[in-house]
Amino acid sequence: MKKEIERYRIVEERKNYYVVDIPGQGQVKAVLKGAIRKNHRRLAVGDFVTIDLFDKEKSEAIIRSVEKRTNELPRPLVANIDQVIFINCFIEPELEFSYIDRFLFAASVNDITVRMIFNKIDLLTEEDREDLEAIADEYREIGYDVTCTSMNLPETVADIKEICRGKLTVFAGPSGVGKSSLMSKLFPNQEFITNELSELISRGKNTTTHTTLLTFDDGSGYVADTPGFSMMKMPKVEPDQVLLHFHEIAKMGSQCRFNNCMHEHEPGCAVKEGVENYEISDIRYENYLALLELMREGAKDYKNKDLKYL
Numbered sequence: 264m265k266k267e268i269e270r271y272r273i274v275e276e277r278k279n280y281y282v283v284d285i286p287g288q289g290q291v292k293a294v295l296k297g298a299i300r301k302n303h304r305r306l307a308v309g310d311f312v313t314i315d316l317f318d319k320e321k322s323e324a325i326i327r328s329v330e331k332r333t334n335e336l337p338r339p340l341v342a343n344i345d346q347v348i349f350i351n352c353f354i355e356p357e358l359e360f361s362y363i364d365r366f367l368f369a370a371s372v373n374d375i376t377v378r379m380i381f382n383k384i385d386l387l388t389e390e391d392r393e394d395l396e397a398i399a400d401e402y403r404e405i406g407y408d409v410t411c412t413s414m415n416l417p418e419t420v421a422d423i424k425e426i427c428r429g430k431l432t433v434f435a436g437p438s439g440v441g442k443s444s445l446m447s448k449l450f451p452n453q454e455f456i457t458n459e460l461s462e463l464i465s466r467g468k469n470t471t472t473h474t475t476l477l478t479f480d481d482g483s484g485y486v487a488d489t490p491g492f493s494m495m496k497m498p499k500v501e502p503d504q505v506l507l508h509f510h511e512i513a514k515m516g517s518q519c520r521f522n523n524c525m526h527e528h529e530p531g532c533a534v535k536e537g538v539e540n541y542e543i544s545d546i547r548y549e550n551y552l553a554l555l556e557l558m559r560e561g562a563k564d565y566k567n568k569d570l571k572y573l
């Protein structure tokens with residue numbers, strides 16, 4: 264007996280079929296057939312589909328329709344993302360502000376919500392902790408939610424579970440910050456490959472190109488791990504639009520003398536004044552200027568391999 268059912272998420276791509284999650288009931292193998300197969304390019308984890316369950320016993324289904332994506336990240340391909348948890352460390356690996364601000368910029372351009380995590384706080388001295396808190400507060404003031412975590416703290420697991428509830432979340436960030444380690448705490452029954460930092464460096468860039476969505480036992484959300492330095496493609500943006508993606512600069516910029524102020528050398532610039540008064544972080548401002556320059560230089564720099572994917 265055929266039974267039409269609601270929209271569900273694809274959680275895994277296999278060679279000949281997709282795995283579709285039916286919350287509370289388990290997972291089914293689903294295939295694309297006929298016209299719909301011709302009309303659709305590769306589906307991705309995160310895609311919403313409707314299915315016909317044609318063999319309930321064997322958990323097999325045919326995909327009837329695919330919903331238009333609200334967004335996607337290219338590498339590994341994940342669709343309909345609710346949020347990215349962007350993970351960094353104060354040390355091991357060392358914080359890199361230019362990377363952080365480029366990532367936040369790219370996410371903003373792609374209209375993807377980012378929450379930040381600073382992991383490995385167990386490695387920090389009291390002084391380091393204070394420095395990190397000050398940095399966390401700066402990003403909070405800009406409007407980002409920031410949590411400081413350690414895989415060794417029980418409250419970290421509870422905090423991240425709460426953040427992930429009911430959403431499709433992607434873990435992203437540099438290699439070695441502990442993405443897979445945190446995943447293994449969230450999903451203790453799954454296996455994850457984690458690596459010592461020295462191995463990561465000697466091994467070079469991780470080349471994994473696909474990912475699986477993991478589900479919590481109570482069906483309250485999906486999480487994808489990704490390999491370091493891979494998620495966000497550097498977008499092309501008109502130079503005069505760059506400031507829109509540095510939210511605190513855009514906000515303060517409304518008080519500049521000229522309403523088309525780019526906050527470089529213009530007189531009466533409220534942003535430059537803000538930097539001098541420590542109301543705007545000088546590091547963020549420098550990173551804004553660097554991105555502005557990059558967008559001006561345009562296509563030439565997209566050939567730069569390091570910048571292609573963050």
Ligand SMILES: Nc1nc2c(ncn2[C@@H]2O[C@H](COP(=O)(O)OP(=O)(O)OP(=O)(O)O)[C@@H](O)[C@H]2O)c(=O)[nH]1
Nearest residue numbers: 383413414438439440441442443444457458490491
């Ligand atoms: N002290 C400490 N070490 C951690 C923590 N989280 C992860 N690590 C260690 O950091 C190393 C790298 O962790 P991974 O989980 O492999 O890092 P990753 O972000 O998944 O790295 P890629 O997969 O290469 O992108 C491992 O040796 C972990 O044991 C933490 O909170 N504290």
Ligand SMILES: [Mg+2]
Nearest residue numbers: 442443456490
């Ligand atoms: Mg990993």
Ligand SMILES: [Zn+2]
Nearest residue numbers: 519524526532
């Ligand atoms: Zn200005």
